[in-house]
Amino acid sequence: MQQRSRDTRKQIIEAAVALFCEAGYEAASVADICDRAGVSKGAFYHHFPSKQALFLDVLEDWLGRIDAQLFSPSMIGGDVPACILNMAEMLGFVFREASGRLPIFMEFMVQASRDQAVWNAAIQPYRRYQNRFAELIANGQKSGSIKENLDPHLVARVLVSLAAGILLQAVVDPRAADWEKVTREGIRMITEKIRRSS
């Protein structure tokens, strides 16, 4: 792709993300996105076949980046409980990075519950996370740092649920709490509970 074409694509995505956050996916039209990005409808449809295609692209990009950050080799090396605590710190970083963009997280979830295409796009990376966390827990059990009598998938679901619930509340009531601290302390409680004392 030419540099200019890449710039246009980026402008469209940034305008769309801003509008999805402010007005919602349903309310933001392709015309609104073009207006905001300062591009023609022709340019829009050159890059994306539809608003939904753009939406799915944003979703894939966002989930892919979180994935890459959370499960980078430097993150998942070493002791498993320490690794989970590192991930909790990383989630704090995701909060700071995303800040105003967090409502999109919920938009994705709501769309996913109603639209099969969005659901398919959202559910695959989500199940991948879930499985990777479960693998991590299972590895901890093998290497002796996590208690053996636990179901790795159940522990993974509890960890993912806690993180998702904190994200949800950070969107709705960002100033109610120090959400990074809630993340760190909450994940720590569960981690200490599942850690095998040496």
Next chain:
Amino acid sequence: MQQRSRDTRKQIIEAAVALFCEAGYEAASVADICDRAGVSKGAFYHHFPSKQALFLDVLEDWLGRIDAQLFSPSMIGGDVPACILNMAEMLGFVFREASGRLPIFMEFMVQASRDQAVWNAAIQPYRRYQNRFAELIANGQKSGSIKENLDPHLVARVLVSLAAGILLQAVVDPRAADWEKVTREGIRMITEKIRRSS
């Protein structure tokens, strides 16, 4: 209110909840709701000044019922850790009761992040929960069943976050897990972690 008027009101609410779940709050018009309920627009506006007023009414009713169930005198009597575990069972009950209606939970949250009136209506009961959970933890500290070196508000946020995250995932991927079990086991991990061993 006359019985017939109450029936009409109930019909309107049921039609609106079904449409909000299926199509979303934005997409469901007053005309759609009236069609589904089999009532005239005149009847609708006799009961509700606007779609938003109906939405807020549904929200208040829903949160009020959860509130009454969770914090009933029979629930919050006795040992605090046992009480929290009872509440986790109750959440399982809420899942079964709500099932198809859960998408509305997210609709509320998304609307709340965008609309001041919805935010005000959602945030007051939410903060009330938060405070009630924190009070419960503080009571447990006073009566010796919860560790003293914990911030009651932080513990309450972790518990509420876990429950909210499980709800969120149960909406998006209801069949992925036994969400009642995830609730029970997740809350139990945290409860055992904060319980003061006697």
